[in-house]
Amino acid sequence: MTRSARRPAPGGERDLVVARVGADQTVEYRMTGDGPGTVVVFHGGHLRARLALGEDVFIDAGFRVLVPSRPGYGRTPSSSVTGFTDVIAGLCRDLGIDQVAAVVGVSAGGRTALTMAARHPDLVRRVILQSAVGFLPWPDRRTRLGGRVVFHPRVEGATWALLRQALRFAPERALRLPRAGRGTARPDGRVVRVRRGAHGRPGRPAHALAAHRGDP
Known part of the structure; x- marks a missing residue:
């Protein structure tokens, strides 16, 4: 069971939760929104979960957004990509999330999103890559x-x-x-690059998510 402690945030930033997953794994994260579906956002760069960047599009579309701090930042300890994705999958289970509507990989978070989708296909429904780093040369x-x-x-x-x-x-x-x-990578059948809306017109990622789940 996840044991968590809330950390107050300075002005302009979001409150974080530090959770223990399993016997000895710790992760710092933030959950925003109250929709029935959940989107997990893996940021790149030198970011922890306090700073929200471009996530309101998913919240406005009716999704909850789960944002973990990257390994080595905040109170998330250093970890391999595979180890980190396993921790996030465990966190989702502890939070009662049986399926993630999408994992979003932003910049250097692209490899994490792809790895989580590959290692936990029953949990992840789709992948969104935004200016993401991939695995190909x-x-x-x-x-x-x-x-x-x-x-x-x-x-x-x-x-x-x-x-x-x-x-x-x-x-x-x-x-x-x-x-x-x-880009350096072409998506395979398991990866969805969301660049257009429900009717083929340019659109935001949440538009395609809403269309996929059958919303108007």
């Missing part, structure tokens, strides 16, 4: 080296600062930059 050597340079720990801060300025002063050009590298 880089498309070419130049892209791989470029990625290592611009996201090196000593350079990454400047990279994001430049991108913020570009979005501020030239948003249309800045939004084309991430598309230049293209």
